[in-house]
Amino acid sequence: MGITISGITKTFGAFEAVKDINLEIPTGDFVALLGPSGSGKTTLLRLIAGLEGLDTGSIFFNGVDYSFKTAKERKVGFVFQHYALFKHMTIFENVAFGLKVRPRKLRPSKSEIKDKVLELLRLVQLEHLADRYPSQLSGGQRQRIALARALAVEPEVLLLDEPFGALDAKVRQELRHWLREIHRKLNITTVFVTHDQEEALEMADTVVVMNHGKIEQIGSPAEVYEKPANAFVYSFLGRVNEFSGAALYNDVAVARDAAVDTVGYIRPHEIGLSRFSNRNSVASEVSHVNAVGSTLRVVLKRIDTEDFFEAELTGDSFRKLGPFKKGDILYADFKNIVVFEAKQDPDHAKVMEKVAAGAFSAFT
Numbered sequence: 486m487g488i489t490i491s492g493i494t495k496t497f498g499a500f501e502a503v504k505d506i507n508l509e510i511p512t513g514d515f516v517a518l519l520g521p522s523g524s525g526k527t528t529l530l531r532l533i534a535g536l537e538g539l540d541t542g543s544i545f546f547n548g549v550d551y552s553f554k555t556a557k558e559r560k561v562g563f564v565f566q567h568y569a570l571f572k573h574m575t576i577f578e579n580v581a582f583g584l585k586v587r588p589r590k591l592r593p594s595k596s597e598i599k600d601k602v603l604e605l606l607r608l609v610q611l612e613h614l615a616d617r618y619p620s621q622l623s624g625g626q627r628q629r630i631a632l633a634r635a636l637a638v639e640p641e642v643l644l645l646d647e648p649f650g651a652l653d654a655k656v657r658q659e660l661r662h663w664l665r666e667i668h669r670k671l672n673i674t675t676v677f678v679t680h681d682q683e684e685a686l687e688m689a690d691t692v693v694v695m696n697h698g699k700i701e702q703i704g705s706p707a708e709v710y711e712k713p714a715n716a717f718v719y720s721f722l723g724r725v726n727e728f729s730g731a732a733l734y735n736d737v738a739v740a741r742d743a744a745v746d747t748v749g750y751i752r753p754h755e756i757g758l759s760r761f762s763n764r765n766s767v768a769s770e771v772s773h774v775n776a777v778g779s780t781l782r783v784v785l786k787r788i789d790t791e792d793f794f795e796a797e798l799t800g801d802s803f804r805k806l807g808p809f810k811k812g813d814i815l816y817a818d819f820k821n822i823v824v825f826e827a828k829q830d831p832d833h834a835k836v837m838e839k840v841a842a843g844a845f846s847a848f849t
């Protein structure tokens with residue numbers, strides 16, 4: 486089912502939690518609502534579900550206005566971070582619940598319910614746990630059952646609110662792959678809320694970046710990561726070093742001439758490190774080295790401005806550079822600084838100039 490969200494707003498008292506949101510979700514899309522805490526993600530999800538009433542705007546399901554329909558009428562499946570399975574029911578009974586409570590006319594027969602539940606338990610790969618109780622399951626298993634239960638009533642839209650939020654990193658990682666796989670099999674339009682940019686970029690077809698109740702950008706993971714619409718999106722997606730102040734003004738003629746407040750960002754992997762100085766490089770002292778898997782993160786301090794920044798080296802570039810330690814001096818090349826207007830005012834922030842390699846010479 487396709488969803489069209491048109492100019493919706495939601496206020497709690499005087500506080501605008503969701504402001505004039507427009508969003509088109511095609512059938513079968515896998516959408517991540519991504520943003521910091523309080524940015525309005527959950528409120529938007531609850532508005533789509535019909536668990537919260539709209540102040541203004543409309544929501545259409547397959548072109549039909551559902552703005553004033555109840556949650557039940559919307560045929561959505563919901564999974565929350567802490568999904569309370571019924572403690573006194575077995576896993577089988579939990580998954581069967583939504584079908585058993587249907588009005589008599591719409592209720593499948595006992596054997597149909599059994600087939601459906603077993604099919605869903607197979608889908609979430611927990612068929613062997615059918616007779617257990619929720620307290621006998623791990624957190625990850627419970628979330629998989631919660632999903633099976635949401636799917637039992639054959640929803641046309643699946644809404645997930647930080648479904649893996651309470652689980653540890655390894656289980657989260659497994660469940661991400663698993664959920665993608667389920668989506669591939671069933672192709673149900675899915676919207677999930679997360680504040681974890683890695684989770685959004687890894688799982689979603691479409692990422693909706695939210696901040697202060699508004700949408701900052703909508704795009705594929707590659708689009709929002711590689712072509713961020715503004716300073717907020719750039720700094721929120723992935724690790725960044727931030728440069729501002731005199732050094733940036735001296736460097737970027739456009740920023741200086743425009744005489745506006747500017748901020749520059751560079752991702753750690755876009756910083757080159759060398760043992761030797763060149764025309765554009767900045768002498769920096771190694772302050773901390775952290776080897777994580779195949780990459781090496783190095784925190785350095787510029788000798789001139791004493792600003793700290795982080796560089797990321799692949800195994801290959803580290804081998805070329807040779808061993809170094811805290812206190813050593815290396816020369817940093819800032820290859821791709823992106824400069825935005827006024828970080829404080831994300832509504833008006835836009836890319837001023839993408840600065841190519843070498844243009845950062847005034848740093849030296």
Ligand SMILES: Nc1ncnc2c1ncn2[C@@H]1O[C@H](COP(=O)(O)OP(=O)(O)OP(=O)(O)O)[C@@H](O)[C@H]1O
Pocket residue numbers: 497500502520521522523524525526527528529678680
């Ligand atoms: N029922 C409510 N009454 C009053 N304020 C609310 C209500 N629900 C949400 N809010 C406020 O609306 C804002 C957005 O909340 P929301 O839960 O949508 O954010 P979020 O992006 O999902 O955050 P988180 O990641 O922390 O869950 C917050 O400032 C929150 O305090």
